[in-house]
Amino acid sequence: MTHIARIEDLRLLARRRVPKMFYDYADGGSWSESTYRANQSALEKIRFRQRVGVNIETRKLATEMVGHKVAMPVALAPIGMCGMQHADGEILAARAAEAFGVPFCLSTMSICSIEDVAASTTKPFWFQLYVMRDRQFVARLIDRARSAHCSALVVTLDLQIIGDRHKDARNGLSTPPKMTPRTVCDLLIRPRWCLSMLKTSRRRFGNIAGHVAGVSDMRSLSAWTNSQFDPTMTWEDLVWIRKLWSGPLILKGVMDQEDARRAMEVGADAIVVSNHGGRQLDGAPATIEVLPSIVEAVGDRIEVLFDGGVRTGQDVLRAVAFGARGVLLGRAYVYGLGAMGEVGVSQCLRIIEQELSLTMGFCGQTDIESVGRDILFEAEKL
């Protein structure tokens, strides 16, 4: 049995268990992948102030994100095709998040549908929306999220067009996947994954299949989906969405102070500082590099959430120290899911919690809500 103590251990196990096409889909970025790498390396460079002589026996990680109580300032990010990392992946991840007490965010591009995840869980989850060209479909998705009692709507703004991800092109990742002799061999050496995929009926985009007229088989589904990402989307569409959705509205993909202000103007409750995990604009700064300026731009008028490159509890603490209300975990939990399904996602959350709690202690902190920039080494230079 592999010893699992770090997110990196989960990644290595996922790489063995998930077919290359889907593993690479998760563990890759756009073009040169420089922004993808920068997210993680910029976080690692930030040092903490080690403090002593403080009673750190009890340390409180619980807090609130967009008005919801959370066991720690972490949510599971929306990830397309989670159900290809592991059969029924979205349901398993949602269950692990629910048991742990952190929000799960379901992607528009999930394999399990909103209704399916709602029926398989007992607590509300967040729903991530892509603003597709077909605005009636968008309105219906919002209605479906409301009927499923989703507790926040996360609208992703940074995928109007799609960054080139060379690994996906090389691996023939498409719907349906291109079956070359190499792909077939790759599947054959992963019988556990194949068997579980054969057992489940959830193998298509669950939020789309059966919900759009004329879209029935894999090819029409793929053609419709590819034509639907909308380069014409503007802030006006957000005004429209704000009218349709009265619950917490989170805008994801903000990397600029001006856009952060626009997000406030359209009535968002929170933003996610995100570059889509380095999968879109290659050459964008690391998210941690822009976080302080965005926090400064919005003050405490809306919540600032953060993602990109978070692989440790230390990274969560770094983002919180810079003013993030909470952090979204992307690949960190996807590796857990690919490695061991629901158990792997739970393990990921436990690892992050343990690292976060101990690191707070070493910094002389006992309550996550009082963590500020002063826990960072040479904070004045950051």
Ligand SMILES: Cc1cc2nc3c(=O)[nH]c(=O)nc-3n(C[C@H](O)[C@H](O)[C@H](O)COP(=O)(O)O)c2cc1C
């Ligand atoms: C495989 C994969 C699929 C993703 N799919 C979506 C998606 O459907 N919607 C979305 O808003 N973001 C999506 N993202 C971006 C994540 O929500 C998040 O911003 C990113 O993963 C954070 O970076 P990290 O993976 O380094 O933690 C995806 C990311 C990955 C790795």
